[in-house]
Amino acid sequence: MRLKVFRAASMSEAMALLRSELGAEAVILGTRRVAGGVEVTAALEPEEPVLIPPMGPSVAAVPVAGPLAFHNLPVALALALGAAPLEAALGATLGFAPLPEAQEKPLMLVGPPGAGKTLTCAKLAARLVMRGTAPVVVTADGQRAGAAAQLAAFTGVLGLTLAVAPSAASLGKALGRRERGQPVLVDTAGCDPFDPPQAVALRGLATASGADLVLVLPAGLDAQEAADLARAFAAIGARHLVPTRLDAARRLGAVLAAAEAGPLLLTEAGIGPDVADGLEPLSPARLAARLAAAPRRGVAAPQEAA
Template sequence: MRLKHYIANSFPEAMDQVREDLGEDAIILATDELGPGDGVRVTAGLDDEPATDFSITDPGEDVDIVDEITEVLDFHHLPPQMIDTLVGHAIGIPASEWHISLAGALDNHFHFAQIPTGPMTRPLMLIGSPGDGKTSTIAKLCAKARISDIPTTVITIDSEKTGGVEQISTFCHRLQIDLDIAETPEKLGECIDKIAKKRMILIDTMGVNPFDEDAVHYLGDFAQASNAESTLIIPAGGDVYEAADKAAAFLEIGPKYIIPTKLDMTRRFGGLLTAAHSANLTFMAAGTSPQIADGLSPINPVSLARLLLPTRLEEPKQHTLATGTR
């Protein structure tokens, strides 16, 4: 695998360099922010050597890749079909270490984007169930916008929840971010029309039950009125099939991105993978801490692979249950 580093003013610029230089088959291995004013660095790889250079001389190496990756994905309770698919991708991406093959498999199967580093052409609407972390994620996006000097306006439509407006208002006040309130889809459209161009617009929504068709449809009215790109906020962990059903239930709104939250309180991440898979969502970021200033991290194939890996090395903890059965 040929590795190259690219330094640019922003991640989109670096990604453009990668695609122009290495093509669409390039695998993103790492992304780093170099500091204020120093830009960003992207490390990419390309399996551009002749296929014979990657021939496996030891028949057991194929089995090792299958065993290692299957063990990891099985720990995270992924459905067997997804495990087979990802293992198949990994075998097709030979690398010096098997976890790089896993990163390549994730790059093939999922989509990845960058946290916005400038004004977006369309508003970004965060959607999800109550308590999934929408408002705190808005605050984290605002904090990153302030660091990058991105003009930002937040609009909340969550005016009915007790303390909802007060919470987002507190965040915006501390971060010196403009805040508007829109109680109806029509009012939301009017608010957006009044906002100056070249600003990032973030829309905070009410939490809805994804299996309440009327509630989802009403939220969709706001998305349509704002012409927003919807981002699903969903906590990591939980049952993989439930997470997949939950993500699929929001498809009426047409979400494009997914930001998993509460990764710091989760050990099994099959739910976030199946949620992204079931609704064909693009990973934008990950909530890794309750801290507002640095609680939102970039996510790419390598960081996602690293997120999955450490658990396989841990010994299962023995718990004393109240029933006395262990």
């Protein structure tokens, strides 16, 4: 889904810009008066690509051998990673970077419901406190029952005050009270990025805060589903990826597919419920070791099952 905001002196001019860029199929999500004219927010669903069968042997028919076959990778990605030593191939195919420091810009955690955003926010807050820095922690989740209470329990143990700001206006006010250079962590409600009103609301929070958006996504999803989610959140503004539940997931196809599809920079991974020490930096070397490891004992790999 493609989101676009058009500003012009009059509604007719804004509509002309909208039709010129997005076409007649665009859906208008909202209009409002702004200084100097009007603002129109619109969305356009991309057309599904037409798949033409290739001439000769299909790429999908090419077998993916070795440990990569266990991880349910998209075939094209598996072939790319299998074309060189795994660590080097990961470094050449995917992007890796540290998480932003959350000082110049707030760090906003986004993702679908149940992805682990609140726990990840608590882990990042605990890390900063243990380093001697007290961050501003804000929850913009006004939808899920008990969401604020859950994060408040974490921040209370850390000696931090939780700000509740479910709207763009209240978020802007909460951020206005931080001290210069003070890190800011923003937890958000679970978002369906394919639902235009939810996507627009999340974009509004990001715009109001000027935040760096980090997609939090659980490992172990279907790889194509993860790729679709990554592309949708990247369209909203996400640039980094924190996969969660990496300690419980046996197959990492979703993590790699999401990073490639966004494209999103792999940063750190959630590895358990321990708030004090529950994030692990990701690197080509660590991922290569995990991908090459044998499946857990007691559970047969697909090629071993009868």
